[in-house]
Amino acid sequence: MKLAIIGTRGVPANYGGFETFAEELGARLAARGHAVTVYGRRGFIDPRLAEYRGMRLVVLPSLRSKHLETVSNTFVAAIHAARRGFDVVLMCNAANAPFVRILQMAGVPVALNVDGLERKRRKWGIAGRSYYRLGECLAARLPNALITDAEVIRRYYRRAYRAISEMIVYGGDLEPPENTDRLQELGLESGEYLLYVSRFEPENNPDRVVAAYRNVDGSRPLVMVGGAPYARGLTRRVAELADERVLLPGPIYGAGYRQLLFNCRTYIHATEVGGTHPALVEAMGAGRPVLYYDTPENREVAGDVGLRFRFGGDDSLERVIGEVIDDEERLQDMGRSSRQRVEERYRWSDVADRYEKVLEGLC
Numbered sequence: 001m002k003l004a005i006i007g008t009r010g011v012p013a014n015y016g017g018f019e020t021f022a023e024e025l026g027a028r029l030a031a032r033g034h035a036v037t038v039y040g041r042r043g044f045i046d047p048r049l050a051e052y053r054g055m056r057l058v059v060l061p062s063l064r065s066k067h068l069e070t071v072s073n074t075f076v077a078a079i080h081a082a083r084r085g086f087d088v089v090l091m092c093n094a095a096n097a098p099f100v101r102i103l104q105m106a107g108v109p110v111a112l113n114v115d116g117l118e119r120k121r122r123k124w125g126i127a128g129r130s131y132y133r134l135g136e137c138l139a140a141r142l143p144n145a146l147i148t149d150a151e152v153i154r155r156y157y158r159r160a161y162r163a164i165s166e167m168i169v170y171g172g173d174l175e176p177p178e179n180t181d182r183l184q185e186l187g188l189e190s191g192e193y194l195l196y197v198s199r200f201e202p203e204n205n206p207d208r209v210v211a212a213y214r215n216v217d218g219s220r221p222l223v224m225v226g227g228a229p230y231a232r233g234l235t236r237r238v239a240e241l242a243d244e245r246v247l248l249p250g251p252i253y254g255a256g257y258r259q260l261l262f263n264c265r266t267y268i269h270a271t272e273v274g275g276t277h278p279a280l281v282e283a284m285g286a287g288r289p290v291l292y293y294d295t296p297e298n299r300e301v302a303g304d305v306g307l308r309f310r311f312g313g314d315d316s317l318e319r320v321i322g323e324v325i326d327d328e329e330r331l332q333d334m335g336r337s338s339r340q341r342v343e344e345r346y347r348w349s350d351v352a353d354r355y356e357k358v359l360e361g362l363c
Helices: 017-031 069-082 094-105 126-139 151-161 181-186 206-213 232-241 254-263 278-285 296-302 317-324 328-345 348-362
Strands: 002-006 035-041 055-060 088-092 110-113 145-148 194-197 222-225 266-269 290-293 307-309
Touching: 002 017, 002 069, 017 035, 017 055, 017 088, 017 278, 017 348, 035 069, 055 069, 069 088, 069 094, 088 094, 088 348, 094 110, 094 126, 110 348, 126 151, 145 151, 145 348, 151 296, 181 254, 194 206, 194 254, 194 278, 206 222, 206 232, 206 317, 222 254, 266 278, 266 317, 278 290, 278 296, 278 328, 290 296, 290 317, 307 317, 317 328
Parallel strands: 002 035, 002 088, 035 055, 088 110, 110 145, 194 222, 194 266, 266 290, 290 307
Antiparallel strands: none
């Protein structure tokens, strides 16, 4: 296939789940002989970088605004891609559904990965939520193939819009890191710190995680990896709540991210919105014990291999941490179960097989 991936900030991944998805899937399809082009955004990807992991890169402008950045870049990318002779386009994000027709009018079929229910993110006002609702409606009707990444999301689109989707999860079997130099830079000891990884946005609850950790005894560090260009107020609040045990290194990607992931004592996942979250699946694939915020989507991914928590009550995060953090045997059992679940359900090679079949079917 001659394939384009549109709607992410581009690769190498340096922002969120869609970028990780584009990199890991695109690299595997390129390795199978497909001609893969990934569109990215200026300000996130070096425009001088023409190729990465076998993928061709195209970097285009966008309007740097919380509300317009994604849709403005995808609009430009769709026009660009419509004239480049692609056999098929994989588009990401339900917000980009209005631009499916641009490609279809040029004879290019489109598969759309909608991710989770973005309109539920607390950062959006009435206009943002209304636009995402429109995006959902169009996503259910316009693309040649609709792709969801969790059973919860697949059922939602079927119930709300009578739309049939192909449910394909994310992969979580990352390569282990070769060294631990990033840990040394941060003054961390393998197996002796807790890890949180996510953009600092309200529905990802970084402030509530830090506040809960203030009530946990002990001296082990809590490493909060993340940031957000449009949530500076929340980032300041996290810093204000953090005690001396909390490290705030900002966003970390690539080898440094894998070092932190594979060597943490336990991983804390606190997202409320989305489908299959890559960071949660990757933590499980790294064989880490996971503590996850109790939502239907997170329960679907982690099953019974992790421990659920809430922010308050008998299942509060601080209580769950206190219950397991010094229990070596239990943590080892949880880690083994995490890795086994990923090997059974969340392998990137299987994900690539499923996408290859869907995309080739559209050509």
